[in-house]
Amino acid sequence: xxxxxxxxxxxxxxxxxxxxxxxxxxxxxxxxxxxxxxxxxxxxxxxxxxxxxxxxxxxxxxxxxxxxxxxxxxxxxxxxxxxxxxxxxxxxxxxxxxxxxxxxxxxxxxxxxxxxxxxxxxxxxxxxxxxxxxxxxxxxxxxxxxxxxxxxxxxxxxxxxx
Numbered sequence: 001x002x003x004x005x006x007x008x009x010x011x012x013x014x015x016x017x018x019x020x021x022x023x024x025x026x027x028x029x030x031x032x033x034x035x036x037x038x039x040x041x042x043x044x045x046x047x048x049x050x051x052x053x054x055x056x057x058x059x060x061x062x063x064x065x066x067x068x069x070x071x072x073x074x075x076x077x078x079x080x081x082x083x084x085x086x087x088x089x090x091x092x093x094x095x096x097x098x099x100x101x102x103x104x105x106x107x108x109x110x111x112x113x114x115x116x117x118x119x120x121x122x123x124x125x126x127x128x129x130x131x132x133x134x135x136x137x138x139x140x141x142x143x144x145x146x147x148x149x150x151x152x153x154x155x156x157x158x159x160x161x162x
Contacts, residue, residue: 004034005060008131011040011052012067012091013074020091021067023121027128031145033135036061042073049074053081063131066114067124069093072104075114085134087127088114 008028012021021037028035040049056064064082067089068074075088090101098119106116115130117123129146136143 006034006036007060007062007135008033008035008128009052009056009061009064010035010037010067011064011074011078012037013039013041013043013069013072015039017067017069017091020120020124021065021089023124024065024067024089024128024131027125028132031129031132031142031149033128033132033142040074040078042068042077043071049077050081053078056082057084063087063134065089065124065127065131067091067127068105069098069101070095070104072101075105075116076108076112079108079112079114086114087130088116089123089127090116090119092120 010021010024012018025035025037038052040052042049061084063085064078065087066075066078069091070093072090075086079086088105090098090105092098093100102119105114108114117127117130132142132146136146
């Protein structure tokens with residue numbers, strides 16, 4: 001996939017967010033979806049954020065996954081500057097265990113939607129799967145890979161405890 005143009009952008013507010021956001025990348029890897037990763041802080045690198053969001057569609061991205069902790073402005077600010085779907089992942093914070101991040105991301109005003117996932121690892125993994133599902137609406141091969149992935153997940157569940 002290294003030579004394929006990325007379809008998904010995975011952005012995060014800081015290097016420490018990668019521990020969570022790598023799970024989105026792993027979901028996309030499992031489905032063969034090309035992506036790129038960037039550190040883009042709404043607070044510390046606002047010009048970088050603006051350029052990234054405004055140029056994303058023109059560069060061929062189809063979906064952006066934005067992970068952020070604390071005040072968690074990254075997903076909403078990104079959504080305000082692009083027509084692409086933005087999936088927000090609340091990163092677990094030390095002070096409030098990610099509830100601050102969740103509430104900040106999920107409470108977007110009408111007109112600027114952000115699809116908000118669960119706090120932490122599960123939210124990041126599901127954001128990757130959701131991005132793939134969005135892309136699969138226009139990509140039959142990806143749709144088949146996603147269905148196969150789901151079948152394997154189902155088949156991996158035992159009928160009875162051991």
